[in-house]
Amino acid sequence: MRLLISLVVGLVFAAAPLFATDAENTLVIKVSGENTGIIEIELLPEIAPQHTQRLKRLAREGLYNNVVFHRVIPGFMAQTGDVKHGKRVNFDPRYAGTGGSTMPDLPAEFSDINYDAGVVGMARSQNPNSANSQFFIMFAEGSFLNGQYTVVGRVSMGLDVVNNIKKGDRTANGAVQNPDYMEWVKVKADTE
Numbered sequence: 001m002r003l004l005i006s007l008v009v010g011l012v013f014a015a016a017p018l019f020a021t022d023a024e025n026t027l028v029i030k031v032s033g034e035n036t037g038i039i040e041i042e043l044l045p046e047i048a049p050q051h052t053q054r055l056k057r058l059a060r061e062g063l064y065n066n067v068v069f070h071r072v073i074p075g076f077m078a079q080t081g082d083v084k085h086g087k088r089v090n091f092d093p094r095y096a097g098t099g100g101s102t103m104p105d106l107p108a109e110f111s112d113i114n115y116d117a118g119v120v121g122m123a124r125s126q127n128p129n130s131a132n133s134q135f136f137i138m139f140a141e142g143s144f145l146n147g148q149y150t151v152v153g154r155v156s157m158g159l160d161v162v163n164n165i166k167k168g169d170r171t172a173n174g175a176v177q178n179p180d181y182m183e184w185v186k187v188k189a190d191t192e
Helices: 002-015 049-060 159-163
Strands: 026-032 037-043 071-073 077-080 119-122 135-138 151-157 181-187
Touching: 026 049, 037 049, 037 159, 049 151, 049 181, 151 159
Parallel strands: none
Antiparallel strands: 026 037, 026 181, 037 151, 071 077, 077 135, 119 135, 119 151
8 A cells, every 4th residue: 555655646746747837937928920829938937047037037127018020930940039139020030030139048957858849948159158048948859959058948828829829931040921929928926
């Protein structure tokens, strides 16, 4: 009987989600454009504390509001978060993806978390310590990114919304004409 109880308890803990729900560490994103809906992202302060704090700060300061999904590659990922060149008003796709916030770049916080569908990673340049404000959400598994990009969270609600974000041209590195955008981004604790 003890063995049975031990097995049941072990299975319960093994089945518990890696990403626990915590309103202070959950981003809520209202997507607008051709696709509309709400996405919730559970952030990982225990895995990527500096990146988690950065995303929350940018959200709280309203800097992610009206930022487009400028690079969306079918079967791979949707990228957003260019708070300098990615605003919907006066959007110029030639510069999208080249900007960030005025805050300093962050050092890498790599982990062994696998890049599966719904995982959120920080975009960066060739320099591993150059993530700033841009992030991407995976449409599918991408283990070739493991250990090379900081995992900052995982979609906990609205994966269907993510999957319906307007796709870009694969031959143009995912550039999107009239892209969907983040109408607003908030920390869930601030909405309760």
